[in-house]
Amino acid sequence: MIGKELLKVNNLKKYFPIQGGFLGRTVNHVKAVDDISFNVYEGETVSLVGESGCGKSTAGRVILRLEEPTAGEVIFNEINMTSLDKANLRKMRKDLQIIFQDPFASINPRQTVAQVLEEALQIQNLAPAEQRRSRALELLETVGLAPYQADRYPHEFSGGQRQRVGIARALSLNPKLIICDEAVSALDVSIRAQILNLLKKLQREFSLTYLFISHDLGVVRHISDRIIVMYLGRIMEIADKISLFENAQHPYTRALLSAIPIPRPGRKRERMVLAGDVPSAIDPPVGCRFHTRCPYVRDNCKEEVPQLRSAGNMAAGHLTACHYFEEINSP
Amino acid sequence: MLQFVVRRFIQTIPVVIGVTVLVFSLMHLIPGDPAQIMAGEAAQAETVEAMRERLGLNDPIPVQYFRYMGNLLQGDLGQSVRSSRSVVDEIQPRFWITMRLALYSMFVSVIIGLVAGVISAVRRYSLSDSMIMVAALIGFSMPSFWLGLMLIKYISIDLALLPPSGWGTWQQAILPVIALGTAGAAIIARMTRSSMLDVINQDYIRTARAKGLKERVVIYKHGLKNALIPVVTVVGIEMGMLLSGTVLTETVFAVNGMGRLAIDAIRSRDFPLVQGIVLVFALTFVTVNFLVDISYRYLNKRIELN
Numbered sequence: 001m002i003g004k005e006l007l008k009v010n011n012l013k014k015y016f017p018i019q020g021g022f023l024g025r026t027v028n029h030v031k032a033v034d035d036i037s038f039n040v041y042e043g044e045t046v047s048l049v050g051e052s053g054c055g056k057s058t059a060g061r062v063i064l065r066l067e068e069p070t071a072g073e074v075i076f077n078e079i080n081m082t083s084l085d086k087a088n089l090r091k092m093r094k095d096l097q098i099i100f101q102d103p104f105a106s107i108n109p110r111q112t113v114a115q116v117l118e119e120a121l122q123i124q125n126l127a128p129a130e131q132r133r134s135r136a137l138e139l140l141e142t143v144g145l146a147p148y149q150a151d152r153y154p155h156e157f158s159g160g161q162r163q164r165v166g167i168a169r170a171l172s173l174n175p176k177l178i179i180c181d182e183a184v185s186a187l188d189v190s191i192r193a194q195i196l197n198l199l200k201k202l203q204r205e206f207s208l209t210y211l212f213i214s215h216d217l218g219v220v221r222h223i224s225d226r227i228i229v230m231y232l233g234r235i236m237e238i239a240d241k242i243s244l245f246e247n248a249q250h251p252y253t254r255a256l257l258s259a260i261p262i263p264r265p266g267r268k269r270e271r272m273v274l275a276g277d278v279p280s281a282i283d284p285p286v287g288c289r290f291h292t293r294c295p296y297v298r299d300n301c302k303e304e305v306p307q308l309r310s311a312g313n314m315a316a317g318h319l320t321a322c323h324y325f326e327e328i329n330s331p
Numbered sequence: 332m333l334q335f336v337v338r339r340f341i342q343t344i345p346v347v348i349g350v351t352v353l354v355f356s357l358m359h360l361i362p363g364d365p366a367q368i369m370a371g372e373a374a375q376a377e378t379v380e381a382m383r384e385r386l387g388l389n390d391p392i393p394v395q396y397f398r399y400m401g402n403l404l405q406g407d408l409g410q411s412v413r414s415s416r417s418v419v420d421e422i423q424p425r426f427w428i429t430m431r432l433a434l435y436s437m438f439v440s441v442i443i444g445l446v447a448g449v450i451s452a453v454r455r456y457s458l459s460d461s462m463i464m465v466a467a468l469i470g471f472s473m474p475s476f477w478l479g480l481m482l483i484k485y486i487s488i489d490l491a492l493l494p495p496s497g498w499g500t501w502q503q504a505i506l507p508v509i510a511l512g513t514a515g516a517a518i519i520a521r522m523t524r525s526s527m528l529d530v531i532n533q534d535y536i537r538t539a540r541a542k543g544l545k546e547r548v549v550i551y552k553h554g555l556k557n558a559l560i561p562v563v564t565v566v567g568i569e570m571g572m573l574l575s576g577t578v579l580t581e582t583v584f585a586v587n588g589m590g591r592l593a594i595d596a597i598r599s600r601d602f603p604l605v606q607g608i609v610l611v612f613a614l615t616f617v618t619v620n621f622l623v624d625i626s627y628r629y630l631n632k633r634i635e636l637n
């Protein structure tokens with residue numbers, strides 16, 4: 001179901017300056033996102049996975065221009081978001097929404113649910129004043145909440161319900177793309193499934209496109225069409241879901257897969273444990289970012305940066321950034 | 332809410348009783364014979380005895396306390412030993428001067444502190460942020476009396492811009508208010524900055540931005556309102572500091588307020604007057620705290636879990 005390209009991310013970088021010393025000069029940078037490129041097609045769900053700290057959230061925020069990119073461009077619906085001025089950006093905002101991990105933290109604690117929703121409708125002029133209330137109630141019903149809950153404050157809801165409020169808030173603007181940043185990570189497993197199902201249902205109903213951010217490959221398995229694996233600010237592997245789970249090429253992806261707790265019965269998967277910690281994003285390893293923890297490391301890995309590339313045994317669109325994946329994976 | 336106000340009010344009662352006990356004990360806790368001290372070292376035995384009689388110091392202490400409390404409840408704080416006027420009459424005009432000085436200073440430090448703190452937070456790491464934070468550091472490191480003396484020297488004497496002393500015209504109020512309010516402005520600025528930074532980094536600020544709200548609305552409607560809650564507590568503490576600060580400031584600027592009256596009363600060993608002043612200061616502080624708690628609760632009530 002390849003639709004048109006809704007979102008194009010080209011060579012996106014985000015470096016956070018580190019101020020140091022008495023004068024607060026910039027002494028170094030955290031290279032949170034370091035040159036990533038990918039596309040998202042209309043109607044699909046693309047997941048961004050990787051260990052915590054690898055720059056997923058930063059990527060999400062920069063795409064929404066909640067933070068300014070250091071370099072690169074974000075093209076949404078053929079409009080270059082990175083060069084929009086403030087007024088046009090504000091108008092564009094309604095097309096791209098975000099849902100955060102902690103739904104409590106993403107709703108102003110001093111607004112009732114109805115106020116949150118009505119404010120959104122008002123800013124973007126999506127409903128005349130007298131219809132805002134009924135539209136807000138309708139939205140609550142869409143996400144599985146009852147209208148009588150409209151005048152409650154966020155703290156009066158449970159975790160799963162709050163996440164529904166967060167979803168309603170995002171939906172209120174009629175967006176095309178929703179970025180879900182660890183949107184279900186904080187929820188209990190049973191509730192998590194409910195929310196994932198809700199997201200899927202909404203995707204069909206409103207033809208939404210999702211960029212789904214998670215540190216857990218297991219979670220994104222159900223919802224994704226394609227998966228992007230990130231490590232220390234760079235993309236290690238991109239593939240459609242089946243290829244990624246069945247035919248992962250990058251040693252890092254394989255390590256992540258082997259860490260998913262419930263292996264399918266009848267299938268043996270060797271557990272591949274990564275040595276050491278994630279290196280600092282301030283002075284990331286030269287060459288391949290992953291070389292300090294890679295069991296197959298060779299000299300060249302410490303010098304040359306591997307680019308995303310494909311090979312004969314891989315499905316279309318499956319790319320991996322490893323110099324030696326063919327040799328490593330040959331039996 | 333009403334229930335909270337009542338409960339909070341009832342809680343102040345033991346505090347107030349404690350204060351009266353302490354204030355009453357002042358007379359008996361000071362070393363030496365209060366009657367002798369008040370009458371003066373050189374006083375004759377009869378004078379001292381008369382003084383003792385007049386103050387009722389011959390009765391057992393509990394009797395004295397209940398008499399003191401009885402008078403207090405009728406609004407009688409005793410008589411000044413020096414002027415023979417009632418302590419209430421001595422304090423009253425001075426009290427309003429001090430309250431005005433404290434409130435003006437509070438007002439000025441809240442306004443300046445909030446504005447500076449918000450600017451600092453919104454422009455974190457910019458030059459204006461650094462300048463505000465350095466100024467705040469200097470501001471609360473400076474003792475108010477020293478700042479007062481410097482203001483008098485440079486602004487009143489060298490530049491002859493404002494009167495160095497007295498109270499009455501607005502020109503006379505400026506320097507004391509600056510001297511007294513600077514430390515508070517500095518503390519409020521720092522508190523506002525850190526509280527605002529906390530709030531600005533919350534996801535609901537991000538979602539507010541993602542809705543397409545104007546940055547100004549994001550900062551003031553979603554940001555500042557939530558950031559104010561911890562600031563209110565600081566303002567309460569600050570008010571206590573201001574009240575005690577008036578003693579020095581009034582002395583430096585020769586303002587005829589209650590602080591200066593306290594110094595005079597202590598110098599002239601006018602114990603009933605000292606007691607009265609301490610009591611009024613303490614009750615003012617208790618009242619301010621009561622009001623602060625209520626406003627804190629009011630601001631916070633929506634996120635408070637019952």
Ligand SMILES: Nc1ncnc2c1ncn2[C@@H]1O[C@H](COP(=O)(O)OP(=O)(O)O)[C@@H](O)[C@H]1O
Binds near residue numbers: 016050
């Ligand atoms: N505002 C910021 N200032 C400085 N460093 C930041 C900031 N936000 C994130 N980082 C750093 O960028 C890196 C990536 O963070 P993040 O995008 O939150 O990772 P993830 O979402 O994958 O866990 C981390 O090293 C983090 O410390």
Ligand SMILES: [Mg+2]
Binds near residue numbers: 056182
């Ligand atoms: Mg994150």
